[in-house]
Amino acid sequence: MWVALHLIAQAAVILRVLLRPHRNPASRISWVVVVLAVPVAGILGYLLLGETSIGRRRAERMRQVRAELPAPPTAPADLPERHAPLFRVGESISGYPACSGNAAALLPDSNSAIDALVADIDAATDHVHLVFYIWLPDGNGTKVAHALMRAARRGVACRAMVDDLGSKLLIRHALWRDMAGAGVRLGRALPIGNPLLRPMAGRIDLRNHRKLVVVDGVITWCGSQNCADPEFRVKPRYAPWVDVLLRFEGPVARQNQHLFASDWMAWTDEDLTPLLTAPMPAPGPGFPAQVVASGPTSRHSAMPEMFQSLIYAARRELVVTTPYYVPDDPLQAALCAAANRGVATTIVFPARNDNWAVAAASRSCYAELLAAGVVIHEFEGGLLHAKTLTLDGEVALVGSANMDRRSFDLNYENTILLADAATTALLRDRQAAFIARSRRVTADEVAAWPWQRRLWNNAVAVMGPVL
Template sequence: MSAHTVWLSLLFLLHLLVIARVLLLETRNPYSRAAWVMLLLLLPGVGVVLYVFFGEPWVAKNTRSEARHDFQQLQQELDPTASALNTIPARYQNAFRTCSSINGFPVLAGNQASLTADSNASIDAMVSDFAAAKSSIHISFYIWLTDHNGSKIVNAVAEAARRGVTCRIVVDAIGSRTLIASPQWQTMQQAGVKLAVSMRHKFGGNPLHSSRIDLRNHRKIVIVDDSITYCGSQNCADPEFLVKAKFAPWVDIMLRFTGPVATQNQMLFADDWMVESGENLPLHPISPNTAGDDGSFPAVVFGTGPMSVQGGMSSAFSSVIACAQTELVISTPYFVPDHPLQAALIACSRRGVAVTLIVPARNDSWFVGTMSRAYYAPLIAAGVNIQEFHGGLLHAKTMVIDGEVALIGSANMDRRSLELNFENNILLYAPPTAALIRARQDSYLAKATAVSALDLQRRPKWRIILQNFLTIFEPIF
């Protein structure tokens, strides 16, 4: 037998083993399984290479074990008897139960929130809180640029560290690579800020310390003095977002919270921090005010990622959608839903709920923007009102249900957020706060145009073919 025949036989065997691996994974959804088998059959060699790098959301073994151990330690600080679930109307409770189950965080009362006016106001509010900080500042951002707003946060954190405030920062290795390589990173380090880089890939290193190369820490978390936290869609950057200026302005939303959700956000941060730095981070839980006579409200934090329960974010979105009775308004920059999420939206509209979906008219990701429009037809046929925003890149991830419940955070409605990235969200029952977010959504709608069934019919056939073809491989990437 020739060497050429031996190599072909080995490659054929490898190909069959990879296909068997795809079919053996019981946690994989059937759409992803079918897409991978198709790709492997169409492109045998290339498909195998792609599967090795992108086939499964694998996280380094050491990282998985450390994260599991660290989070179990943190969960010992929780008081499961403190749940305020019974203070929420019964029709919304299942949504809160679902979100609470993801990390085991109870729904806690005693929270308050304020909505910042815009991206610059969010940065200014953080700088003000940093200036008043007495004990600690903890920050996690996916993207941190060295622009005007990025520099303001660098300077504010460095100044706080110099006066004795313990400052810890986690940034994503890819999203914040320009900051990590900049003199500003050194400035913070020299000032005494503790720094960590999340999801840094170690090429050629020990496989126990390596993770899938495109997994990202997409979280946006800020905690000050264990009692104030920020949550929303905003990265640490100017709305002009100079790295993608032609899509600007980036339109974001950020809420400033006080109350027990600060402790829960702290737990998500602490888990990341302990894994990346090796430093144990003690928690100082806030006792919830169960009376709620100060305008406070119940809420729960939940975070997901490749180590979370399978389909956690999709289940959270779907359960919240299922609670809507009169109105559901959603804004998201990246809309490529999985089947359960798409089905939840269609069912919601069909039972008479006024469903509105707001997405950017022009997306910074051509691939996602093209695929998104392939999902419009069944939604519009079911009565969903799809609006395309023309005032920049609508980056706000919001959901308001019946004007009373709101969900905000870092997660998009695409596969990366649903299955791959580390994300953080807050679900809250607070009609006054929900009304503020709902009013912000109205400002998006004022700069949007509706997509009609006629618009879809007028698409060239080649465009329909392209959009639908791309969705075949959406479960892969």
């Protein structure tokens, strides 16, 4: 009887795998193999981790909030025709059009970025909004928390949201209670609650991976950096974490304000609509930019489509840095196609990755990339955590999204797409600095890997759609 019940359960789950919309064939095959090969555990694994659902109530709440928010004011962008399609892709993902009149600054390192952010908070006159996936009660995390408390005490409306899992150390720390006591309004995205009951309300590992700050509606920060020291003491053996955090001024800040409001109102009871209907200063001179935000409740394949569009648009040079590379087939093919058509294509990974599965899956892709002519570097000065893409010295993408299936399907991410030669040059110079601290990987080196290493990398990569 138990065997018969198990076979019926297996058949039912496999049928669901095959009928589930928006699942690529590789993912279907991987889950069918897991369900057949691992009795009971395979079925439970799919039920817990096989579908990107945050729960019907939560999904409906997020859709309702998004539908009721007023559209952010825009400054019409004068885009070159060659760039306009890229921004149309971004607008199709999260609804934010390209807006002109923006300026950007790139700080030298993580600590100086935090110091500049604290200075912005200290100069705030109306409000400060923050979202961080990981916020630690360490040196930099404490600096930002104290700046928020100072601002709240002088009457500035301060709102801080963290991911319930990524920032669990802060939530349990006295610093969290101190911020609340000082008048900082706090929010927790995707609360876990009882881990045993949580899967019944949606997949537990769907997370808010965003990192953004908005000050007075005119300044915004966006990048890969969490609110923490670069020593990242929860994983010190991989330190320092090497990040990029850009400071923007201009209309793109109002788009990040809109994104923050959608997160805040989805997980708290406070209505931020008045902030989004307030008049916006007339934009000054500056470049076009656009917020591109994605997540499990966005349309399917949003972030990989953005990456692929940028890669296929490259004509001369394409440089990418990403810590986590577990691509789907179209993304891998796009990078190979760029190199094959003569684009100088470079990608930089960390030499030591804090995720062993991602490291193995990434390296399973090396041989094909190198054969196409992609130049691969492995950064040796810590864990390169920066997620950047520069295109032909004219267009750049920076933010929280990795080139992996977690960022594609499971995480809420935020990035900014911009078209500006000067800002792209700043990011390109930073990428060059990363490359200077990296070791180039050669095709001969990869071909000489022992069969055991190749077997391990490829076996892990096969499980990529499941992982």
